Amino acid sequence: MKLDKALLSGSNALLLLKLLEDGDKYGYEMIEELARRSDHTFELKAGTLYPLLHGLEEKGWIEAYDAMAAGRLRRYYRLTEQGRQALTEKETAWNSYAAAVWKVLKGGTCLGET
């Protein structure tokens, strides 16, 4: 299922930070992992990914380093402590937002509420 781009654009940073929470990754690996985890719902273009990654690096949320992998030099990204905090905040904000949307869709009652 393809999603409306506007829905996805605001949460790209959250998704990338979440991917890096499990370990350091390079750009292509992130796109593949994101597609796999979302059953190909989120298929990020490389042209969107790299400006986003460089922006997160600029903010100090992630940091990059070069390392050899499978005989090739690759640029890996890892989550910084600052990025970990940002991820927690973004996750909390997203959960509140999702719960609110769900509540509205269900006519004012959240799942599990009586």
Add this chain to the structure above:
Amino acid sequence: MEKRDWREDYLNQVRGQIHWKRAQPVVLRELRDHLQDQRDAYLSQGMKETDAETEALRQMGDPVTVGRELNQLHRPKPAWGLLVAMTVLAAVGLALWRFLYYDGDAHSWLPLLSMGLAAGLCALTWHTDMNRLAERAYWLCPALVLGMLAMALNQRFLIAGTLYGRGRYLALLSPLAFAGTVYALRGRGWLSLALYGAAFCLLLALCWGTGNFCSVLIFVISACVMMLQAISPGKKRGWRAGILLATVLLLALAWHRFSVMERILHDGFLRQMVQAAWASSKPLGMGTPCVLSGYDFTMTPQQVMDGNFMQCDFFLTAMAYRCGWLTALTLLAAVGGFLLLCLRGALRQKTFWGRLLACAVVTPLLVQTCGHVLANFGVIVSSFELPLLSYGNTFRMIDGFLLGVLFAVLRSGSILRDVPPRLAALK
């Protein structure tokens, strides 16, 4: 005819949108690798080569949009605030020399020339590509060692068998040489440590050979800070403690060695003179006349203040006596503020190379200032000029060069990249 790289047209369109040429290879390398990965993945799924390449390019998105977005992120970040502060301080230093000491002698053009050369060196270094320097970092230490040995073999530079004169200024560059060694030889475990130790001993011996306690102080403290940087954060606490302990012991040994030498060389005269000058100074304006006792010659601090030596190593004392201690402390606060801004820029560096380079500039300048203050309050005798303000041609050019390195690091911003250890050493 060699086949044209299938990625080049796309990458050239991205390149066309990125205005900062130095950022282009850094950014395009990542996109080039991504295209290769994507094509390989399609090939492994059984796609034909041309189809795989076309699909990989399509997946990248519009090159103009991608280039524009990357262009927004990768621009030079000149530290204009720091540059203005440095220019103002240097101009104040020159103006103080002109109004307080200028007597129309034959060498009056020298400060202007050295200021011009310092500005030129600063501008030249500012525009140097620090990523390229990283690939040749291992040359920094041998270059400095050869320079200092050349000076040591030349009688013109020797004072009492030491490089106390102009040679001591090269000690300001020793942290940069050590930074190059630490960076180029990292990642080899015990071999790295052994090579760091060898470079440290060599540079320490040369700084020790200047006969100036401040030179040793500058190198040892800077090397300590860099070694602490080289150890992974949060790990190897024992190593950190060991480095700090070794630094303290080494400085204690140097203090003992040089305090004996200072007593022989100066017999406490400078210390007495400094104390007398501060005691005679007023909050503002010229201090009251006083005569040093216990010597077989008569010399008032006022006479001593006019000497070139006082305008350099004892600038703060001379200012306190000539213009008032409030003026001297204000000038010191201005230099301190400038160095704190430099430190803030250094602490923001994200790459190891950036942090090492910033350390190799800011630490010596901070220690140079502390050494000047300690000497000017009579704690030590061997001093260094106060950065940017003191009179002195050689130190001014070296400080100009060092600040140029810092500006280049700050300007590079996001495009400063660490070369993997093995490549750094092999290139």
